[in-house]
Amino acid sequence: MNVGKRKPAPVDPASVPKAVVSRLSLYLRELQQLLRGGQTTVSSSQLGRLLGFTDAQVRRDLAYFGHFGQRGVGYRCDELVRAIRGILGTDREWTVAMVGVGNLGRALLGYRGFNAQGFRIVAAFDADPGKVNRTIEGIPIFPPDHLGQVIREQAIxxxxxxxxxxxxxxxxxxxxxxxxxxxxxxxxxxxxxxGHVSLVGVDLATELEQLCFSVANRAGPR
Amino acid sequence: MNVGKRKPAPVDPASVPKAVVSRLSLYLRELQQLLRGGQTTVSSSQLGRLLGFTDAQVRRDLAYFGHFGQRGVGYRCDELVRAIRGILGTDREWTVAMVGVGNLGRALLGYRGFNAQGFRIVAAFDADPGKVNRTIEGIPIFPPDHLGQVIREQAIxxxxxxxxxxxxxxxxxxxxxxxxxxxxxxxxxxxxxxGHVSLVGVDLATELEQLCFSVANRAGPR
Structure with missing residues (x-):
């Protein structure tokens, strides 16, 4: 079946395990990498191997969203990229408003991965008078009391x-x-x-704690 | 049962779902917040409510690691903090070596949450000659060819x-x-x-994609 000609049906996000959605991002990264390297098709086992998953895992994950790939041929990289971006909703550009232009905020303003995946920070806000009314990485910095107006006007x-x-x-x-x-x-x-607002939280110390748990318990009793 | 007097048994990390471990970090944050506010005990339902989980979820998660809390009293916040830090392995200090002192690296060097949870970046590395042989946020920056030596000498x-x-x-x-x-x-x-090295990957664009999936599919067909 040709994924390029087939728009995936909207999915109830509550019905898809979070882990599956987060693996979609991983598949997307590898497929984009393969495409940059000139590869046009990939099998579920190769895609799995690149990420440390089984081929059955890859097929099961993708089956949540439709029928992809062709027996004996595998997936066409460009079609699967297009399909996954359609599923994730990153097949169009999303504008983003950012609050807080400290070290982390500056890092996020300069983070090229956002643009590459279709996210564009169009406005940033900070309470520091020394930061407002200028641009950083090409993005205008506004005072906090402009937040509502800018978001509304640009429908961010x-x-x-x-x-x-x-x-x-x-x-x-x-x-x-x-x-x-x-x-x-x-x-x-x-x-x-x-309830109508989606939330993803990124706590960097939490990520380190998760790593720590794995390291500490792998090492056995201390 | 008194959690303070009971060292949790080492757990096989492979046997504990990742989602449970990541919720431990969330419980820890809330408990630390409650303690700062002067609260000494908390019930599973209050802890769950703060995070949007059921009380049964809270109890089931903690049951992976032992018997915590007392019927009718709930958990002592300080004891549960100590127990969770013991489980996560963050009851001692971990030193960290960082490579890459761009915008993101600088943000991480200045990120106070790491120190608060027991992680201390003790050395950073960057190929830019303009950055090496100085300190940023009190942390020494070395050239990349010192990486092996510094990690070995400080057993990072x-x-x-x-x-x-x-x-x-x-x-x-x-x-x-x-x-x-x-x-x-x-x-x-x-x-x-x-296989003996643990890995946690943080892809910031992936986090935005996860959010996007939820927003895009919540909005229905486009």
Missing amino acids: PIGLIASPAAAAQQVADQMVEAGVVGILNFAPVTLALP | PIGLIASPAAAAQQVADQMVEAGVVGILNFAPVTLALP
């Missing part, structure tokens, strides 16, 4: 919070009030959001 | 890769050769590592 759907933890909930509330429907939160605090 | 167990994707595998290989047993990888590339 995604908010990115890189502010201190103490300010994060208030920032989130303002974003939601202005119409943001998804928030990526880097502040180490749990946000309370209305 | 954890490596943090914030280098460009193209350099990441080589950096990882050098870290492993020098004795690192866990790697936190921020470079958007899949690393191949020997």
